[in-house]
Amino acid sequence: MDDATRLAEISALVRTVTKLPETTLVTAESTFTDDLGIDSLDLVALFLEVQDQYEITIDDDQIGSMRCVGDLLRLVNSGHGDSKAA
Amino acid sequence: MREQIVVVGHGAATALGSTMETTWKGLIDGCSGLRRQDALGPERFLQSIVGVVPDFPDDPTLAGTALSKLPGRFLKLGYRAAREAWENSKLDAATGLDRNRVALVVGSAFGGVDHLDNEIEAMGRRKSLATSPYLIPGVIVNQLAGQIAERLDLHGPSIAPANACATGGIAVSIGAALLLTGEADVALCGAAESAFTPFIVNGFATMKALLGRKPGDRSQDDPAQGSRPFSVDRAGFVLAEGAGMVVLTTARHARRLGIEPQAELAGWASNSDGHHMAIPEPTRITRCLQEALRHSEVAHEQVSYYNAHGTSTVVNDRVETQALKTVFGDHVRRIPVSSIKGALGHSLGAASAVEAAVSVRVIESQTIPPTLNFIRDPELDLDYVANEARSVRIQSVMSASFGFGGTNNVLVFRRIGHG
Numbered sequence: 239m240d241d242a243t244r245l246a247e248i249s250a251l252v253r254t255v256t257k258l259p260e261t262t263l264v265t266a267e268s269t270f271t272d273d274l275g276i277d278s279l280d281l282v283a284l285f286l287e288v289q290d291q292y293e294i295t296i297d298d299d300q301i302g303s304m305r306c307v308g309d310l311l312r313l314v315n316s317g318h319g320d321s322k323a324a
Numbered sequence: 325m326r327e328q329i330v331v332v333g334h335g336a337a338t339a340l341g342s343t344m345e346t347t348w349k350g351l352i353d354g355c356s357g358l359r360r361q362d363a364l365g366p367e368r369f370l371q372s373i374v375g376v377v378p379d380f381p382d383d384p385t386l387a388g389t390a391l392s393k394l395p396g397r398f399l400k401l402g403y404r405a406a407r408e409a410w411e412n413s414k415l416d417a418a419t420g421l422d423r424n425r426v427a428l429v430v431g432s433a434f435g436g437v438d439h440l441d442n443e444i445e446a447m448g449r450r451k452s453l454a455t456s457p458y459l460i461p462g463v464i465v466n467q468l469a470g471q472i473a474e475r476l477d478l479h480g481p482s483i484a485p486a487n488a489c490a491t492g493g494i495a496v497s498i499g500a501a502l503l504l505t506g507e508a509d510v511a512l513c514g515a516a517e518s519a520f521t522p523f524i525v526n527g528f529a530t531m532k533a534l535l536g537r538k539p540g541d542r543s544q545d546d547p548a549q550g551s552r553p554f555s556v557d558r559a560g561f562v563l564a565e566g567a568g569m570v571v572l573t574t575a576r577h578a579r580r581l582g583i584e585p586q587a588e589l590a591g592w593a594s595n596s597d598g599h600h601m602a603i604p605e606p607t608r609i610t611r612c613l614q615e616a617l618r619h620s621e622v623a624h625e626q627v628s629y630y631n632a633h634g635t636s637t638v639v640n641d642r643v644e645t646q647a648l649k650t651v652f653g654d655h656v657r658r659i660p661v662s663s664i665k666g667a668l669g670h671s672l673g674a675a676s677a678v679e680a681a682v683s684v685r686v687i688e689s690q691t692i693p694p695t696l697n698f699i700r701d702p703e704l705d706l707d708y709v710a711n712e713a714r715s716v717r718i719q720s721v722m723s724a725s726f727g728f729g730g731t732n733n734v735l736v737f738r739r740i741g742h743g
Contacts, residue, residue, distance in 0.1 A: 247741070256386050256388070256393070257387055257389075257392035257393050258387070259387040259388050260387070262388075275388070279457040279458065279461070280393070282457040283393070283456055283457050283458060286454055286456065290449075290450060290619055293451075295452075302432070
C-alpha cells in the first residue's frame, strides 16, 4: 500500500473515531490537538482503533511522541502489517 | 406560605414521535407507537415488541461534540427533549436569567447500558483488555445532565436521580425543592431511557414483568395491542425508550423574567415502601397519593384527571386502582384515570418525566389522552378513559409513578389562575 492510500485510510479513521465535522481538513501535517481539536480521550480512542485495525501495539511512550497524523502514518508504516479493513 | 412553583417549558421524545407535538397528537388521536422490531430477534431477545422513538436521525449540528462520540441513546434522547423544553420556555430570550442558577435534575434508571453492551462485544474482539475511553463517561447516569449543561450553557447544581420507574417524577420533585431552598432560580428536570439490550429485555421478561411471547395473545397479530393497562387480559408492560423534561421556576422568577407559566406544580410527594425489591406495597402507595394531595392543598373534588402509572402488569394496575379507591372513596368514580403507557409503552425512568410533560399539555389543552387497547376487567371498576381522548374541564392533574426498589412519587399539577 502506498503512502497516499494509507494516509487516506488513517485520515478516514481519525475522522470517524473523533467525529470531526465534514468541513475539517485532515492532512499529514494536521496536529491532533491544535489543528483537529482532538482531546486526550479522543486520542486514546483513536490509538485503540488503530491498534485494532492494523494489529499493532502502541505503547504509552509512542503515544506521547505523536503530534500529527503523519506521525501516526509513520508508526503504522514501520512494518506492522496491513489494515484488516483494507 | 410556600412559594408557588410553575412549569414554563416542557418537551418529550417518545415512541409516538421525537417531539412533544408529535407525541401529543399521537396520544390524542389514539395512535400507538409500539412495533415489532426485527433487530430484537428471538435468538437474543425474549420480546421484540417495543416502543422505539421514530424519526430520530443523528443531529449534524452535534458533529465533533461529546454527544456524537457517546453512543448511548439515553443521552441523545434526553438532550433532544431538554433542548425542546428549554426552547419552549423561551428563557434564552429572557433578560436577567442567571445561567449559574439553572439547576439540572436529570436522571435515568439504567443510563448508558446500551453503550456498555456494545463495549462488551468490542472487548471480545480485541486482543487487549483495553476498553473505549468513552465507556465510563458514556455509561454514568449523570452524563446526561453534564451534556445538557454543556450544550445549553447551564451551570447550576446538577443531580442525577436513578429511581427506577419513578426517576422522572422524583427529578421534578427535587428540582422544585431546589427552587424552594433558594439553591436555584430555574430547574430543568426530567429523565431519559433507552435500554434495549439482552440483559434488560430478558431480565424484565424473566421476572414476568414484561409482556411475553404468548400464543394467542392479541399482540401477536397486532403489536400495537401489546400494552393494555387496566384491561382484563393485560399481560405485562411493553418496554420503550424515551425522554421527558419540564422547566420549573417560581412564580416570582417567572414574573421577573417575563415568562408565561404553563401550569403550576402545586405539590408532590415521594416515599419508600421498605417492603420488597420489586413488588409494590399498597399502603405506602396510598400514603404517597394522600401526601401529595396534602402538600398541594388540592381537595379530592379538584382532581380532574389522574395520569396513572398504569404499566399493564397484573399487579400494578390492581394495586394502583385499589389505592385510588382508598384515597378518594366514592369520589374516585368521578375521576377520569388513564395510562398513556398503552400508547407509548413503558420507558422506565423516563416514563414519569414524559407523563409530567403530558400532564402540563393536558392542562393547557383541557383534553385527556385515552387508555388504549382497553377491555374492561370486572375487578377494576374506575373510569379509565377507554380508547378515545376526552375533552373536559381540567383544574388539577395527579401523575403517579412507582418503581422497583419500592420508590414512589406523585406530582400534582394545577391550572394557572385556578381561583
